[in-house]
Amino acid sequence: MTLAMTASQSASQEKKRVALSSVAAGFFLTAFKLLIGLWTGSLGILSEAAHSGLDLVAALITYFAVRISDKPADRDHTYGHGKVENFSALVETLLLLITCGWIFYEAGRRLLTGEVEIEVNFWSFFVISTAIIIDFSRSQALMRAARKHHSQALEADALHFKTDIWSSTVVLFGLLFTTLHFPVADAISATIVAVIVVYVSVQLARRTIDALMDRVDPGLVDRIRGEVMHLEGVAGVEKIRARQSGPHIFVDMVVNVPREVPFQAADELIDVVEDRIRAVVPNSDVVVHMEPVPSRRETLVDRVLFVARDASVALVPVTGEPTHLFHARIHHVHVYRLGGPREMRPGLDGHRYHATLHVECSEDMGFAEAHLLSGNIEKKIKAEVPEIGSVSIRINKRENAVLDVTDTTASQTAMVEAIRGLVLHDPKVRRCDNILILDSGGKMHVSMTCGFDGNLDLGVLEDALTSLELSIYSSFASISDITITPVPEQR
Template identity: 40%
Template sequence: MAETSNHIAEREKKRVALSSVLMAIFLTSIKIVVGLLTNSLGILSEAAHSALDLIAAGVTYFAVHVSDLPPDREHQYGHGKVENLSALFETILLLATCIWIVYEAVSRLIEPVHVEANFWSFAVMATSIIVDFSRSRVLMKTAKKYNSQALEADALHFSTDIWSSSVVILGLIALRLAPWLESRAGITVEWLYRADAIAALGVSGIVVYVSYKLGKKTINVLLDAAEKETVKKIEEAVTNIQGVKTVKRLRVRQSGPETFVDMTLEVPRTATFEESHLVSMKVEETVGEIIPRSDVVVHIEPVVKDRYSLIELVRSIAAMDGLRVHGIRAHDVMGHLSLEMHVEIPEGMTISQAHERVSTFEDNLQDEIEGLEDIVTHIEPVGDQEIRRSAITLSSEEVHNIVLELAKKIRGICDCHEIKIHSDGNESSVTFHCHVDANLTVGQAHQLTIELESEIRRRLPELGRVIIHTEPDLIQEDEIDETPDL
């Protein structure tokens, strides 16, 4: 169905462009003949203008044909830019003609030339206005229907001809009035004899103005400049779609009748693949309503929406790594995010193996959660639960010294480091890392941490959470590996 519609559009654009070529040939011919017979610079300037319209119409016909060719390996976005290039070419031709018209007009203002304003002068200009009005309406209607800048440029050419022809007619009327005013009213009106040249300057002024507008628009498209109103309209419409958190990036570029839109959207991290796909389909549909002929590419990025989503994200990453976590706490201090949690590991696994799995899990957390700077995990056998207490108020230095002092009493635990105190107003907690024998099982290492935690709680009975992250003592493990066989 889409292919059939494209073929219909292509045929209609070609038909309109070809009819413009034929009309331009007709108007150029009659203006040249009458202009030479009457010696009217105004009509000759109009003939030159129509000649450019003829060239422009030919270029438009060629551009419309090429722009509708399908994309290929070298032109993966299609050939739509050909229309924009043709519009720029037409603009340059118009400006070049204006230079010649202004030069001739100034020359005739200095040295007047006799111009015959007869019936044929008025007839050809009236005919030109009728034809230009008809063609400009048809071209503009088709240009808007199919978003064709080449046809729009052609329509502007014919519409400017209406105004410029009207200016020339006014100049011819002035030439007819001059002898009558001198003979009947005795009024000397030398400037009326120069009305034809003045009319030519008026024509050039109109053409320059229209050329500037068309050229500016064409260059913007060639440089991929996006219309601010269009971008704003798309962004507002997409943001209002359910499931879209924010529009992170939006780019819009036009190529002939086609508009290419690509955007990056942020959706909740908890959204499923199917939900994200439905969001992207709704976005494409919405953009299509704003820009009918558009090619839309949507990239979805999952983001953590709030604290609850953050905890769910941690659990989902743990599940993907085959782990279970509980007691998840997030601390955001001065924009620095840190996490602490208990990670459940099978009791028979060695602490070295457990630490390797947890380290992989922590790396995945760092990759998935933006801004995460610190992670403290407590490894424990599957099924253990955390104990929660009320808050206390202690100095960091005091807790630091107590932890180091008590750790020395537990045989098998050494090198306690990264001791940190967290308080949320309702509960205070302490987290730290320590080394244990790499050959211990998770159950054995956990038993050591229970003994140390018990000693800490005996000294600090009101302390809330105690998170002890165990790490294998790699130095000790290396020494064992290097022991020679007997």
């Protein structure tokens, strides 16, 4: 059993325990008030009994709502069962309003006819005083649990008990004025109780309907946006949506990430975003969609590369088989600023640019399919990078399989020494070792390690490596592939 599951079960048990204790308190207060109200004939106490009766029903509804809302999500309720708390609050509101209607009717009848005798005694004051003490205790316990576990059902129940305190206080004053020979005070106090309950009921109904309609505080969305936008690596935030279901808030959003960010780093950034939202919105379930976007730091070469990568995924029909999804690899991207009289489409900055790149296609693709894919890449580059006037694309076959080779280094001593001599002839090379010769059906694959000055410019280093490769290729026709690993050397 995980720690998260244990904490969730503990929270569920605490919510049920608090709700059940409220049921017991509601049952006791309802019975006590009803008994004393019938005995004394006080409409104020009877209205309080009716109010407590509805609180009892509300507490029962809350208890069962809490039990159901804590059930995990399933196939039929993918967002969980939290909405049952909001629905239960709506039912409680309707019950309260019905009772208020009866109280208004009975109070008006008594004020107009004055036909009811009220007996005020010790028990009249005792039951109301006891109710205030119990209501205060229950409202505090429920509100603590509601805030701790973000439960709207428990909060609504706490509000019910809190209104009982207000209304019981009003009834207490009504009984006091009745003992001072002002009997209409009882009906007036009952009316005031009903007004208080109506006000609270309307507020609760508004909150309940808002929750059922998925309304959230607009400030919540702004707060989430502000927190996420301050994170390093986030280029923008779009389509923030939030909805509440019981104690849970579901948040989904689109986060713009610079497209040069590697996928793994972007995935880690999304984890950081989700953690930050959970810190801002406790008890939230967060889904973040990542959208790669261009950044201001991109060069013209970067833009060509990223557009080509986006266009390198294609659905290509294969003869006799279902349509395949192919993803080509893009490399050797170069952009040239052209001079001279050649007529080409001008770029936006007045220059003329020509782009070249290599596209490695899967060996499952035929030449026609590969040409179609490269054509689409060219069109997209010209459309999205209008500075580019022309594009040249070389099609290569991507080797997906591991090559079976024979290590012939030991038997190719003469070739090894000849290669070493060619390489060391370049004054930029300080050493040459780890020469490896692999034979793949007559094609030689050569690799080696060469030492260079550690302060060498990368452009100079690249030119030196290219020069070495050309020298080796021109000297040995059997060599089809060369890999030189450069390492820095100190003087």
